[in-house]
Amino acid sequence: MTNNLGELQDRYLAFIADRGWEEFHTPKNLTMAISVEASELAELYQWQDNVPVEQILEDDDLRERSREELADVMIYCLSMANELDIDVEEAIADKLDQNEARFDSETADKIARDLSQWQR
Numbered sequence: 001m002t003n004n005l006g007e008l009q010d011r012y013l014a015f016i017a018d019r020g021w022e023e024f025h026t027p028k029n030l031t032m033a034i035s036v037e038a039s040e041l042a043e044l045y046q047w048q049d050n051v052p053v054e055q056i057l058e059d060d061d062l063r064e065r066s067r068e069e070l071a072d073v074m075i076y077c078l079s080m081a082n083e084l085d086i087d088v089e090e091a092i093a094d095k096l097d098q099n100e101a102r103f104d105s106e107t108a109d110k111i112a113r114d115l116s117q118w119q120r
C-alpha cells in the first residue's frame with residue numbers, strides 16, 4: 001500500500017503506461033476528466049439542502065460514493081501533475097503558504113461574516 005502522493009503518481013503513471021493510454025492523457029482531456037468527476041461528486045448532493053456532515057457520516061452509501069468520486073477527481077489530478085511534471089506535494093504546500101498569507105485573520109473574519117448571511 002502506498003501513502004504519499006508521489007508514490008501514487010508513479011503508480012498511476014505505470015497504470016496508464018501498462019494499458020497504452022498515454023496518448024489520451026493530454027492536459028485538455030485530463031482537465032475535462034477532472035471537471036466531469038468533480039461534477040459526479042457534486043451530483044451526489046444536487047437538489048439536497050446543505051446536508052450536515054454528521055448525517056453524511058451516518059449514511060454509508062453516500063459516504064462511500066463520495067469517497068469514490070473524490071478519488072476519481074484526485075486520480076485525474078495526479079495524472080495531470082504527471083503530464084505537467086508537477087510535484088503535487090510541493091505544489092499543495094506552496095499553495096497553502098500562499099493561502100495562509102492571503103487570508104489573514106481580519107480577511108478570514110470578513111469572509112466568514114459575508115458567507116454567514118447565506119447559510120441556513
Ligand SMILES: [Mg+2]
Nearest residue numbers: 037040069072
Ligand atoms: Mg466517477
